[in-house]
Amino acid sequence: MDETDLRLDGNALAGMLADVFGFEMTVERGGCAGCGAVNQLGAMLVYAHGMGAVACCPACGQHVLRIAQGEGRWWLDLRGLAWLQLDERAKMGV
Amino acid sequence: MGRLSWRLAEVAEVRQETPRVVSIALDVPDWEGHRPGQHVDVRLTAEDGYQAERAYSIASAPAGERGSRIELTVERLEDGEVSPYLAGELRKGDQLELRGPVGGYFVWEPDRGGPLLLVAGGSGVVPLMAMLRRRAAAGSQVPARLLYSSRTLEDVIYREELDRLAAASDGLTVTHALTRAQPPGWTGYARRIDAVMLEEVGWPPGERPLAYVCGPTRLVEVVAGHLVALGHDPARVRTERFGPTGVP
Numbered sequence: 001m002d003e004t005d006l007r008l009d010g011n012a013l014a015g016m017l018a019d020v021f022g023f024e025m026t027v028e029r030g031g032c033a034g035c036g037a038v039n040q041l042g043a044m045l046v047y048a049h050g051m052g053a054v055a056c057c058p059a060c061g062q063h064v065l066r067i068a069q070g071e072g073r074w075w076l077d078l079r080g081l082a083w084l085q086l087d088e089r090a091k092m093g094v
Numbered sequence: 095m096g097r098l099s100w101r102l103a104e105v106a107e108v109r110q111e112t113p114r115v116v117s118i119a120l121d122v123p124d125w126e127g128h129r130p131g132q133h134v135d136v137r138l139t140a141e142d143g144y145q146a147e148r149a150y151s152i153a154s155a156p157a158g159e160r161g162s163r164i165e166l167t168v169e170r171l172e173d174g175e176v177s178p179y180l181a182g183e184l185r186k187g188d189q190l191e192l193r194g195p196v197g198g199y200f201v202w203e204p205d206r207g208g209p210l211l212l213v214a215g216g217s218g219v220v221p222l223m224a225m226l227r228r229r230a231a232a233g234s235q236v237p238a239r240l241l242y243s244s245r246t247l248e249d250v251i252y253r254e255e256l257d258r259l260a261a262a263s264d265g266l267t268v269t270h271a272l273t274r275a276q277p278p279g280w281t282g283y284a285r286r287i288d289a290v291m292l293e294e295v296g297w298p299p300g301e302r303p304l305a306y307v308c309g310p311t312r313l314v315e316v317v318a319g320h321l322v323a324l325g326h327d328p329a330r331v332r333t334e335r336f337g338p339t340g341v342p
Contacts, residue, residue: 004311004312004315005310005311005312005337005338006311006337006338007311007315007335007337008311008335008336008337009199009200009333009334009335010199011133011197011199011200011334012149012335014133014149014194014196014197014198014199015098015133015134015135015147015149015193015194015196016135018098018193018196019098019099019193022098024196024197024198026196026197026198026199026200027198027199040199041199042197042198042199042200043199090198092098
């Protein structure tokens with residue numbers, strides 16, 4: 001097994017991201033700060049381990065989102081995203 | 095309203111599907127319904143407080159208004175943290191912590207149309223089964239083809255139900271590939287999914303099918319790569335990678 005086997009889709013982060021943002025984030029679009037590619041978060045490539053995960057741009061591989069959870073806190077690093085669009089219709093419980 | 099959080103579900107039934115796979119029926123109070131292809135996260139907490147969570151696809155079709163019941167189908171991974179408990183220890187009446195339904199990316203509903211190309215490896219068939227169950231329940235005539243790779247015939251999940259669905263002659267065909275062993279007289283594919291198979295079973299790119307590919311990461315990436323190389327629009331090929339689990 002190598003790194004390739006551990007790769008998941010952004011879809012795998014749906015629960016964690018819904019918990020934090022309150023939106024069905026896998027259908028939301030974001031722009032990569034590295035190459036400018038626009039993708040739904042569900043189409044990002046994800047490496048998850050323990051209580052954290054990193055999502056990468058499927059076009060250039062740049063880290064677009066890092067998320068970790070522990071001791072009652074969430075940590076988010078979004079500097080790889082140039083922008084993120086949230087659609088009101090994807091709000092949970094609406 | 096707003097954020098999604100953990101809640102308790104009760105196990106209503108555990109059913110053996112194959113030697114390594116079980117389906118778990120859960121009663122979830124106030125379940126708001128789900129869409130075919132969505133998943134839930136399941137969280138287990140050890141006595142010392144250690145927690146592990148995993149995502150499991152929902153196998154059942156949305157049940158409509160009467161539905162507080164959902165079904166998950168779980169494959170036991172020998173070195174897994176969560177699946178050995180779910181697929182080995184869990185009993186009727188036990189409680190489970192779950193979060194969901196979530197996921198909007200790998201979702202198909204009849205109004206999305208088709209034609210549909212579903213490609214599964216091993217337990218990757220689970221979210222695709224939710225789509226096929228929904229399609230059948232809705233009386234949808236959207237043409238659909240399932241190409242499903244398993245190790246042996248005994249490892250084929252939902253075998254009888256898939257036979258029944260395919261026999262309904264409503265536009266669904268089911269094609270199996272058995273990669274490790276085949277029963278005497280087997281006339282289906284006897285190898286891993288490859289480009290030739292996808293061309294024979296799938297739709298011509300000109301028909302602009304919607305493709306959903308689910309299974310172990312390597313299989314998903316190989317299949318998605320072939321589909322794009324055959325001329326399918328990458329935007330119409332959706333993937334759900336399961337990670338390193340059970341390579342068929």
